[in-house]
Amino acid sequence: MIKAKLVDVELIERLAQLTSGAGDYCYQCGTCTGVCPFNLLNPETINPRKIVRSAQLGLIYEDGNLWYCSTCGLCEAKCPWSVKIPEVVRGYRQLATEKRKLPQKFEELLWMIYEDGTAFPGSSVERTAWTEGLKIKDASKQKVQVLLYVGCAVSFDKRLQKIARSLANILSIAEVDFGILGKEERCCGDVVYNVGEDAFLEELASQNIERFNKTGAETIITISPHSAHMFKKVYPRYGLRIPALHYIEFLHDLIEKERIKVDKPVEGEVTVHDPCYLGRYLKIYEEPRKILSSIPGLEIIEMDEAKENAVCCGSGGGRHFLDIHGDRLSHYRVMQAVQTGAKTVVAPCPFCIQNFEDSVKTKKLSLNIKDVVELVDQSLSGSA
Ligand code: SF4
Ligand code: SF4
Known part of the structure; x- marks a missing residue:
């Protein structure tokens, strides 16, 4: 006798809530799987069509390839219905993370961020190593108009520190009143968000917002697009009201207004x-x-x-x-x-x-x- 699989209505509803119904309009054309760049390297590394179908049918999806997705959004850009596939991926990741079925590496990273405020090796004191010889305000002690959020990768990597120095130099030439949080700065939570650890993300974001508010800044600028995305699109749901920009937007404005x-x-x-x-x-x-x-x-x-x-x-x-x-x-x-x-x-x-x-x-x-x-x-x- 063939046993029919019962539809898990609860799971369908939970996924719809986690993903704002992102997969509803998918009609299974498969374009997403065809364009996923990881499949260029190794065929069928990721099957976004199947991930979205699983969400529509209320099926559990815990295949390891869920974690290979870089959430790049190319599939969404090419999808005839602009299905927000990365949202579905994040929804499934959240379900897996709730059951602690996430890769061990991510579990370790979450602990590092919780304990050290960064997923990168380095202590919070070393966050200011790149500022040597530069006069930059400490926004945790002085009011600033613009808060430069440096981010973990740039703070701790010698090559990337040059980017922060260049940006600080330009802001100084343009006479922008800016500062950094220095050793008070913490991870923006991009990884926490993408792993789907929402309870921790709320805690991290709320603490960061409190730090940002104390600086008196009217604008936050970031070096990483990942941090810019977090502050523009994710943090507002936790109460961030200070406008955030990627530095490209700020620099573009400085040039347009002939401040540099x-x-x-x-x-x-x-x-x-x-x-x-x-x-x-x-x-x-x-x-x-x-x-x-x-x-x-x-x-x-x-x-x-x-x-x-x-x-x-x-x-x-x-x-x-x-x-x-x-x-x-x-x-x-x-x-x-x-x-x-x-x-x-x-x-x-x-x-x-x-x-x-x-x-x-x-x-x-x-x-x-x-x-x-x-x-x-x-x-x-x-x-x-
Ligand atoms: S490209 Fe869009 S409509 Fe086509 S299978 Fe993928 S998600 Fe569904
Ligand atoms: S978002 Fe994920 S599934 Fe979609 S193209 Fe990028 S890596 Fe592939």
Whole structure:
């Protein structure tokens, strides 16, 4: 006798609530699975069509590939019904995390963030190491108009610290009244959000909001698009009322209002990588290009897959912290950059920069990796 599987109405309702009914309109065309960039490397690594179908049918989905998804959003951008597939992935992750069925690595990261305030090795004291020799206000002690949220990756990584120094230099030239939280700064919770540990996220976000409010800041600017996404789209549900911007938006405004003049040439051809959380999540595509176009001598050559079609570097959704073996998406992306003939790929995201630099070394490529802010700083200072 064939036994019919009963529909789990409770699970359907729970998933609909967790994902705001994101999967309702899916008609199973399979486009999402076809375009998922991880399937370019290894066929059928991730099956977003099946994930969405499982949500529609109220089926438990605990396949390990749930955790490979970088939440890049390319599938959503290509879906004929714009189904918010990453929301469905996060919904299932939340259910798995509630049952502690998450990868051990993420369990460890959550504990690190809980105990040390960061998922990166380093103590809160080292958060200010990059400021050596710079005069930057401590926003935990003095009022500031603009709070620069530096973020964990940039605070603790020597290469990425250069980005923070460039941005601080530009803000000083523009006479912006800004400061940092220094050793009081804590993780923005991007990983916590993407792992689906919502109770902890609420606690972390509430504590961060309290710190932000005490600074008196009227604006928060971030270096990472992941933090910008958290403060713009996620923190408001926990009470954040201070407007947050990615630094690209702030810099664009400084140039538009002629508070800085990028008039010294930086010769060369560059290609622009659109980080997923800056592009598909925050729709910031034109500003980086306008900033770069304002620098004399720079020429932009676009990659075949640019803007909303850009291929992910492979780091979002918490994947940055997983051990990845074999071919990587960042290898694929730097090869696309090389094909343009440009000598530099510009990526305004710390995770993308780390990944691309690793790929350039692994593949022994002659390609520079820069953040937009570094080229602006170069133009302002006139350094070669
Ligand atoms: S592309 Fe959209 S409609 Fe097609 S299977 Fe995927 S989620 Fe469903
Ligand atoms: S969000 Fe990106 S990685 Fe995840 S299923 Fe969609 S295309 Fe694949």
